[in-house]
Amino acid sequence: MEKKTYLGLVVRETEDKKYERAIEELSIDHLPAGDVLVRVLYSSLNYKDMLSATGNKGVTKRYPHTPGIDAAGIVEKSSSNEFNPGDEVIVTSYDLGMNTSGGLGQYIRVPSAWVVRKPVGLSLRESMIFGTAGFTAALSVLRLTDFGIKAKDDVLVTGAGGGVGGVAVSMLSHAGLNVTALNSLTDERDYLTEIGAAKVLEPADFIDESGRPLLKDQWTGCVETLGGNVLTSAIRSIRANGAITCCGNVVSGDIHLTVYPFILRGVSLFGIDSQNCPMAVRLRAWDMIAGPWKFPWLERLASEVKLSAVDSAIEKIRSGSHKGRTIVNLWD
Ligand SMILES: NC(=O)c1ccc[n+]([C@@H]2O[C@H](COP(=O)([O-])OP(=O)(O)OC[C@H]3O[C@@H](n4cnc5c(N)ncnc54)[C@H](OP(=O)(O)O)[C@@H]3O)[C@@H](O)[C@H]2O)c1
Structure with missing residues (x-):
């Protein structure tokens, strides 16, 4: 039977303008419109995710919201000619995780124009060690x-x-x-x-x-x-x-x-504006990341957390004590 719900981090604004974060069960039917539905395997945490998760209206105007400007996963459904179910893809930038439900949920639905085919030479997990x-x-x-x-x-x-x-x-x-x-x-x-x-x-x-x-x-x-x-x-x-x-x-x-x-x-x-970077430059950068610039000590930068541990990782970013890259395993 087709899966209808998934888990995601939800940030809610309280009446006294506080921002509360919790893992909730969400409905795939409520994801925004888009021609590609992606089952997200990994996301990662960036400075902008901390801003979104802590109520920065310059990043996220409307709450409740699922942050996550990065997502790497497998196409589950597609009405685009560019992508087919089973394709391994990376989605970063544009509006993902800002006002569009983001990669800190197990599913995203986005326009195909935002989707990059995972380059050869990089696993989905590794792509999120890089992330935005x-x-x-x-x-x-x-x-x-x-x-x-x-x-x-x-x-x-x-x-x-x-x-x-x-x-x-x-x-x-x-x-x-x-x-x-x-x-x-x-x-x-x-x-x-x-x-x-x-x-x-x-x-x-x-x-x-x-x-x-x-x-x-x-x-x-x-x-x-x-x-x-x-x-x-x-x-x-x-x-x-x-x-x-x-x-x-x-x-x-x-x-x-x-x-x-x-x-x-x-x-x-x-x-440098990664969000609106033209697709030709975007693909060139990902090819360099997967090729000559993929340094052998990549794992040295990485810490992996479960969705349930994202909250404390966000606090580390807020306090400036965050080191390297934190990736989020959405299904662990
Ligand atoms: N333009 C774009 O497209 C784009 C894309 C991604 C990120 N960014 C921006 O780039 C910046 C860095 O992002 P990031 O993802 O690398 O963030 P991050 O992982 O949170 O790292 C920020 C680092 O800044 C240093 N730092 C110095 N003073 C700080 C302070 N007062 N508070 C917090 N950190 C302080 C710390 O390193 P040290 O202790 O080693 O100095 C900290 O680890 C952010 O402003 C982010 O918004 C822009």
Whole structure:
């Protein structure tokens, strides 16, 4: 008999604007419209999932809601010519987990335009060790390498203990670059060295609030994930004709900067938006993830939790003590 219900994390808004999370039995019939129904085997936890799960209306406008911006699984039903039942697929980005019921439920129903066929060389589980954070790291590395940054160059990665940062450190060191990692909150020095950082900095060694327009030039490239004074310190430390990517706002969304890094050093600043990344770039990034950038110590970044343990993992992200990538096994 056809399965009609499934388990998912549901976030509910209370009358006094608190957000309560519980695992509930949900109906497949209530999933949003879409031409592909996916049985989700694995999801993963990202900074944005924490925002959605804690009532951030910039991410999720309406509750009750099932978060989960990442999902990897098997197509169960499809009215699209592109996908057939049994296909192994990855769904990330677009509106998944924001206002569309997401990967922290055992089923999702989405438009086929959001669905990526799992690349050869990557299991569904591995695809979620990367997830949106790893995909964003790959887009950042793609920007830097397309720009001309190459093996042996000195690069900086910020928020290195987190998901985007940890994957970026790993990919760049695996590609032979000399990686310095900025580690701000919990001491992850041993972990960061194990995943390829040649040097680990603390904020006191790095953040400059003197207002000087340019700092000692140290790096040819940077994957910056935190924003605020971390981003401005990094931009002012990039060498002449180097490049930096910007994807996050963990520290702050505001930046105070002069034009001098751009007009006196020719520094290039690239914005990274994984959510609306065009499909051609998306497929290219997933091929790199499954191919040359798939570093051998992938499992070192991963912690696996059951759906029932997602709640405490979300609290770790909120407190900044989250390390690497947390994947969620939906059927354990
Ligand atoms: N633009 C996009 O498409 C895109 C896609 C994915 C993620 N993002 C953004 O990228 C950022 C990082 O995401 P993520 O998934 O890597 O997050 P995460 O796994 O939670 O990691 C965040 C890391 O930031 C560092 N950190 C420094 N100061 C912090 C603070 N005050 N509070 C919390 N963490 C702090 C911590 O590492 P250390 O202690 O090692 O510094 C922490 O592990 C977020 O802003 C997220 O929204 C953007």
